[in-house]
Amino acid sequence: MHPDRAGMSAYERVAEQIKQDIRIGSLAPGAKLLGNRRLADYFEVALGTVQKAVHLLQDQGWVVATPAVGVFVADRQPEEAPGTTIEEIREELRLLQARTADLSIRLERLEVDRSH
Known part of the structure; x- marks a missing residue:
């Protein structure tokens, strides 16, 4: 585990990893995230953990969800x-x-x- 992530809950770690992927360009603006179940498998966490992480990312402006379509990386990164x-x-x-x-x-x- 990354030392800066010690003490974080599982959903915070997932959210931070997705943010890092956005920052470095692995996930480009407009890119569609994997579905929640696939993200849960990828991060080896429960589905609810991923859902909470995605909601956090939405609240922070990193991703945009379109019902019945998917979750996409926001066109602009929020200023931290x-x-x-x-x-x-x-x-x-x-x-x-x-x-x-x-x-x-x-x-x-x-x-x-x-x-x-």
């Missing part, structure tokens, strides 16, 4: 803002959770002091 990799977002979330916990403790202390 710096500092928005999944790992960076997770780390930011951990820091925010720690900060929130700290603020909650401080608030509780202030409320206790105020009540005395």
